[in-house]
Amino acid sequence: MTQGAERTPGRRTLLGAAVLGSAALGVGGATAAHGQERHGDQARGHGHGSGFRSLPVPTVIAHRGASGYRPEHTLGSYQLALDMGAHVVEQDLVPTKDGHLVCRHENDITGTTDVASRPEFASRRTTRSIDGISLTGWFTEDFTLAELKTLRATERIPASRQENTLYDGRWEIPSFEEVLHWAEREGRRRGRPVWLHVETKHPTYFRGIGLGLEERLAKLLRRHGRHRANSAVFLQSFEPSSIQRLAELVDSPRVVLLSAASSRPWDFVQAGDPRTVADLVKPEGLAWIASYAQGIGPTLDLVIPRDASGRLGTPTTLVRDAHAKGLILHPYTLRNENSFLPADFRRGTDPNAYGDAFGAFKVYFDQGIDGIFTDNPDTGLLARGDFVDDRRP
Numbered sequence: 384m385t386q387g388a389e390r391t392p393g394r395r396t397l398l399g400a401a402v403l404g405s406a407a408l409g410v411g412g413a414t415a416a417h418g419q420e421r422h423g424d425q426a427r428g429h430g431h432g433s434g435f436r437s438l439p440v441p442t443v444i445a446h447r448g449a450s451g452y453r454p455e456h457t458l459g460s461y462q463l464a465l466d467m468g469a470h471v472v473e474q475d476l477v478p479t480k481d482g483h484l485v486c487r488h489e490n491d492i493t494g495t496t497d498v499a500s501r502p503e504f505a506s507r508r509t510t511r512s513i514d515g516i517s518l519t520g521w522f523t524e525d526f527t528l529a530e531l532k533t534l535r536a537t538e539r540i541p542a543s544r545q546e547n548t549l550y551d552g553r554w555e556i557p558s559f560e561e562v563l564h565w566a567e568r569e570g571r572r573r574g575r576p577v578w579l580h581v582e583t584k585h586p587t588y589f590r591g592i593g594l595g596l597e598e599r600l601a602k603l604l605r606r607h608g609r610h611r612a613n614s615a616v617f618l619q620s621f622e623p624s625s626i627q628r629l630a631e632l633v634d635s636p637r638v639v640l641l642s643a644a645s646s647r648p649w650d651f652v653q654a655g656d657p658r659t660v661a662d663l664v665k666p667e668g669l670a671w672i673a674s675y676a677q678g679i680g681p682t683l684d685l686v687i688p689r690d691a692s693g694r695l696g697t698p699t700t701l702v703r704d705a706h707a708k709g710l711i712l713h714p715y716t717l718r719n720e721n722s723f724l725p726a727d728f729r730r731g732t733d734p735n736a737y738g739d740a741f742g743a744f745k746v747y748f749d750q751g752i753d754g755i756f757t758d759n760p761d762t763g764l765l766a767r768g769d770f771v772d773d774r775r776p
Contacts, residue, residue, distance in 0.1 A: 433613065434612060434613040434614075434636065435617065435636045435677065435678075435711070438470055438471070438578070438754070439470055439767075440753055440754070441748050441752055441753060441754050441755060441767055441770070442470045442471060442713065442753060442754030442755075443468075443469055443470050443471075443754065443755065443757065443760055443763040443764050443767055444469065444470065444471040444472075444473055444580055444713060444754055444755065444756045444757070445460075445461070445464030445465075445467075445469035445471065445472045445473060445756075445757070445760045446473055446715065446716045446756040446757055446758050447460065447473055447474075447475065447488060447758070448460025448461040448462075448463065448464045448472060448473070449461075449463040449464040449467060449469070449758070449759070449760055449761075450758045451544070451718065451719060451757075451758035451759040452546075452547065452759075453547060453550055454495070454536045454537055454538045454539070454547055454550055454551065454553075454554065455488060455495070455536075455539055456474065456475060456486040456487055456488060456495070456536070456556075456557070457536045457550075457553075457554035457555075457556075457557065458554055458555075458557050458561070458562075458565060459550060459553060459554045460554075461474075461557075461562065461565065462565075462569075464760050465569060465577065467760045467761045467764065468760065468761075468764050469760035469763075469764070470578060470754075471578040471579065471580045471617070471754070472566075472577065472578070472579055472580070473579070473580040473581075473582070473756065474486045474559060474562055474579060474580070474581050474582070475487060475488045475489075475582045475584050476559055476581060476582065476583055476584060476596060476600065477489070477490040477523045477524075477584050477585070477589070478490075478523065478524060478589055478594040478596060478599065479523055479524065479526055479527055479528045479531060480523075480524055480525060480526055480527050481527045481528060482594065482599065483528040483558055483559075483560075484558065484559040484560075484596070484599055484600060484603065485523060485528065485531060485556050485557065485558050485559065486556065486557045486558070486559060486562060487523060487556060487584075488539070488584075489513075489584065490513070490522045490523045490524060490584065490585065490589075491511075491513070491518050491520045491521070491522055492520070492521050492522070492523060492531075492534070492556075493520030493521050494520075494537075494539050495536060495537060495539050496521075496534040496535060496536055496537055496556065497534055497535050497537055497551070497552065498521045498534050499520075499521070501533075501534070504521065504526075504530075507521050507522075507525050507526070508520060508521055509521075509522070509525065513585055513588055514585055514587075514588060514649040515649070515652070524589070524592065524594060528558060531555075531556050532555055532556065534555070534556060535551070535552040535553070535554065535555065536551075536552075536553075536554045536555065536556060537551040537552070538550070538551055542735075543720060543722065543734070543735045544735075545735075559581070559600075559603060560603055562579070563603060563607045563609070566579060567607065570615075576615035577615065578615045578616065578617075579609075579615065579616045579617070580616075580617045580619060580638075580713075580756075581600070581616060581617065581618055581619065582618075582619045582620060582621075582640070583596040583597065583600065583618070583619075583620045583622070583625045583629075584596075585649070586620060586622050586624070586625035586628075586650070587622055587624070587625075587649055587650045587653050588649075596625070597625060597628045597629050597632060598632065600618070600629070601629065601632035601633045604616065604633050604635060605633065609635060610632075610633040610634060610635055611633075611634050611635065612634040612635070612636070614634075614635050614636075616635050616636070617635070617636050617637070617638050617678070617713075618633075618635050618636070618637045618638065619637070619638040619639070619640050619680055620639070620640060621639075621640040621641075621642060621648055621649070622648050622649055622650040623639050623648060623650065623651075623663075623672070623675075624650040624654075625650070626638070626639050626675060626676050627675050630675045630676070636677045636678070637675070637676040637677055637678070638676060638677065638678040638679060638680050638711075638713060639663075639672050639676050639678075639679050639680070640679075640680040640681075640715075641660050641663060641664065641679055641680065641681040641682065641685060642660055642682055643660060643682060643684065644659065644660050644661040644664070644684075644685060645659060645660070645661065646659060646660050647659050647660070648660075660685070664679075664681070664685060664699075664701050664704070665704075666704050666707070666708070669704055669705055669707075669708045669710060670708050672708075672710065673708040673709055673710050676710070677709075677710065677711060678710050678711035678712065678713060678753070679705055679710055679711075679712055679713075680712075680713045680714065680715055680756070681701060681712065681714050681715075682714065682715060683714045683715065683716070683717065683747065685699065685701055685714070686698065686699060686701055686702060686712075686714050686747065686750055686752065687699070687725075687746070687747070687750065689725055689726075692726055693725060693726035694725060694726045694727050695725045695727055695746065698750055702750050702751045702752060703751075706751070711753040711754070712752045712753050712754070713752075713753060713754040713755065713756065714747065714752055714754075714755055714756070715755070715756035716756040716757065716758065717740065717743060717744060717747065717755055717756070717757045717758075717759075717763070718740075718757065718758045718759065719737045719738070719740040719758070719759045719762055720734065720735055720736070720737060720738070721733065721734050721735070721736055721737070721738040722734035722735065724738040724739070724740065724743055725743060727742075727743075728740065728742045728743040740759065740762050740766070741762070741765070741766050741769065744757075744762070744763060744766030744767070744770070745766065745769070745770060748766070748767070748770045749770075
């Protein structure tokens with residue numbers, strides 16, 4: 384079997400993942416659960432309570448869709464993730480010039496669309512400072528939705544995922560409203576709600592140029608009935624103030640994303656708040672987050688740090704500390720390729736070959752996390768199945 388064949392999800396894998404994800408999604412009111420209850424639920428493989436607490440534990444979240452197999456943030460990537468059985472599918476939101484929200488990991492679309500090859504948009508190439516970083520390329524805020532719809536999505540990391548380039552040009556950039564309609568259709572077809580994990584990207588930057596994200600997002604959530612505490616959606620951001628703003632607009636479950644311990648959220652930088660992520664993961668920082676959010680999305684290194692060689696070290700107390708404050712944890716991001724895995728689980732010398740992703744999933748699941756973002760939902764679901772089976776009474 385060739386490497387390409389090994390990395391393409393086959394019918395058997397899809398069916399296995401779909402079975403593992405078949406009990407995926409529930410609705411109801413969001414309630415706090417004690418750490419001991421959560422541990423027991425995790426051993427049984429299901430949530431405790433209703434709303435987001437009813438999701439399978441650990442929850443498998445499709446990072447930008449099934450982005451290990453299709454160009455990210457396309458309806459093709461979202462559909463494959465759902466067909467594989469992912470419990471939740473993620474979207475990142477950025478605005479257009481005329482105020483629509485579209486699904487892109489970044490507003491810089493140079494590497495995720497064919498815009499660079501379009502002569503009609505050559506003059507739109509520009510340099511912008513986004514969260515203190517100077518970037519040159521093409522940006523969604525310089526295009527209307529109609530203009531963006533003439534572009535086609537492409538694979539973001541073609542050197543690592545050459546197979547995904549087969550699908551370059553197949554899909555448009557989806558608007559978030561299109562995704563909401565898609566989720567509603569799929570929910571009716573499947574007889575259960577389709578859960579979404581929605582991130583506001585660079586909210587301080589966009590508010591500064593008159594394209595605030597939160598009000599636009601809240602309006603769409605209300606229009607589509609996803610604004611309640613029991614709605615099948617998580618709202619997430621690396622900027623706590625964006626989550627605080629959303630908490631004033633809607634009751635949907637909210638998650639604060641946390642980057643490297645030494646980093647500072649950009650809204651903190653702009654406001655002169657000296658706190659770092661290291662401060663936010665302390666008990667007092669977690670208590671502050673719990674006052675307006677229901678969960679955190681830490682980078683995996685905040686759960687288990689890596690040493691200088693890239694190997695896993697001693698787990699932190701973050702899972703225990705967050706659970707003590709009633710917060711769920713959805714760490715990011717576990718991928719199958721060697722280059723993304725801890726050194727302990729790399730196999731061979733090809734950075735783009737698959738390593739022992741199952742071993743890595745087990746280590747993180749063993750920490751008691753409530754869910755995980757992955758580019759490979761089928762792998763995550765099979766790993767979750769192994770984990771749950773091993774802990775059944």
